[in-house]
Amino acid sequence: MSLLRTLSCMLSGGDNATGGQAQGLVLQPAWDYLRQNHHDLLSSPLFPVVLSVTTYFLLVGVYTLLDLLAPTWPCISRYRLRPEGAVTWPNIWTTLGVTVRNHLLYIFPATVAQWLWRPPTPLPVEAPTLWSFFLGVLGCTVVFDFQYYLWHLLHHRVPWLYRTFHAVHHQYNQPFSLVTQYLSGWELFNVGFWATVDPVLLRCHCLTTWGFMVFNIYISTEDHCGYDFPWATHKLVPLGLWGGAPMHDAHHQRPGTNFAPFFSHWDRLGGTHSAPTACGR
Numbered sequence: 001m002s003l004l005r006t007l008s009c010m011l012s013g014g015d016n017a018t019g020g021q022a023q024g025l026v027l028q029p030a031w032d033y034l035r036q037n038h039h040d041l042l043s044s045p046l047f048p049v050v051l052s053v054t055t056y057f058l059l060v061g062v063y064t065l066l067d068l069l070a071p072t073w074p075c076i077s078r079y080r081l082r083p084e085g086a087v088t089w090p091n092i093w094t095t096l097g098v099t100v101r102n103h104l105l106y107i108f109p110a111t112v113a114q115w116l117w118r119p120p121t122p123l124p125v126e127a128p129t130l131w132s133f134f135l136g137v138l139g140c141t142v143v144f145d146f147q148y149y150l151w152h153l154l155h156h157r158v159p160w161l162y163r164t165f166h167a168v169h170h171q172y173n174q175p176f177s178l179v180t181q182y183l184s185g186w187e188l189f190n191v192g193f194w195a196t197v198d199p200v201l202l203r204c205h206c207l208t209t210w211g212f213m214v215f216n217i218y219i220s221t222e223d224h225c226g227y228d229f230p231w232a233t234h235k236l237v238p239l240g241l242w243g244g245a246p247m248h249d250a251h252h253q254r255p256g257t258n259f260a261p262f263f264s265h266w267d268r269l270g271g272t273h274s275a276p277t278a279c280g281r
C-alpha cells in the first residue's frame with residue numbers, strides 16, 4: 001500500500017488495527033448521537049457555512065467584549081500585546097461593516113449556490129478514530145498554512161497584487177479580532193476555498209472536516225486578537241514552531257516579514273522570519 005493511500009486511509013478513519021478500533025470508540029458515541037438526533041442539520045450543504053460563520057462571530061464577539069473592557073480592566077489589558085492602543089468604536093464599526101459587506105456579497109451567494117446545487121453530505125456510520133481526527137486537522141492546517149504563505153508572499157512582492165487585493169487588510173497595524181476578515185473579496189475567496197478543499201484532498205471524515213473548520217477560524221482570530229493569553233497556541237506548541245498572535249502582530253508592524261499565518265518554519269527557511277516586539281516571549 002502506498003504512503004498516500006495509507007495516509008488517506010488513516011485520515012478517513014479506515015484504520016482497522018486494534019488500537020484504531022479502540023480510538024474509534026472514543027468519538028463513536030458522540031457521533032452516533034449527532035447522526036441520530038441531528039441528521040438533517042449535519043447533512044445539509046449549508047451546515048459547514050453556518051458552523052463557520054457562527055464560530056467566527058462568537059469568537060469575535062468575545063474578543064471585542066474584552067477589547068471594550070480592557071481600558072478599565074487591568075486583568076484584561078495586562079495580556080494585550082499593545083496595551084497603549086485601545087480598540088475604539090469607530091474601529092469596530094469600520095471592520096464590522098466590511099465583514100458584513102463581505103458576507104452579503106460573497107458568502108451569502110456562495111451559500112445559496114451550495115444549497116441549490118450541492119447534494120447532502122453523506123454521514124458515515126463509523127466515527128473517525130481519535131488519531132485520524134487529530135492527524136486530519138493537523139494535516140489540513142499544515143497544507144492551509146503553506147497555501148496562504150505562498151499567496152501572502154506573492155501579494156506582498158507584486159505591488160499591483162498588494163494594492164488591489166491585500167492592502168486593505170494592512171490598514172490596521174495593530175490588529176484586533178475583527179481585522180481577521182477585514183479582507184478583499186479575492187482574499188476571502190481564497191481562504192474559504194482552501195478551508196473547503198483541503199479536507200477533501202486529504203479525504204477527511206466529515207467530523208474531521210468540521211473540526212478543522214472550527215480550529216482554522218479559532219487560530220485565525222487568535223492571530224489577530226491582539227492578546228497574548230497563557231493558553232495561546234504558540235505557548236502550547238513547543239520549539240517555537242507556532243507563530244501565533246505575536247508573530248502576526250509583527251507582520252502588521254513590519255509587512256515584509258512573517259508571511260505564514262500559523263507555523264514559523266516557512267519564514268525561517270525563507271529568511272523572512274521576524275521576532276515579535278510586542279510581548280515578552
Ligand SMILES: [Zn+2]
Pocket residue numbers: 169175224248252
Ligand atoms: Zn493579518
Ligand SMILES: [Zn+2]
Pocket residue numbers: 152156166170251255
Ligand atoms: Zn500581509
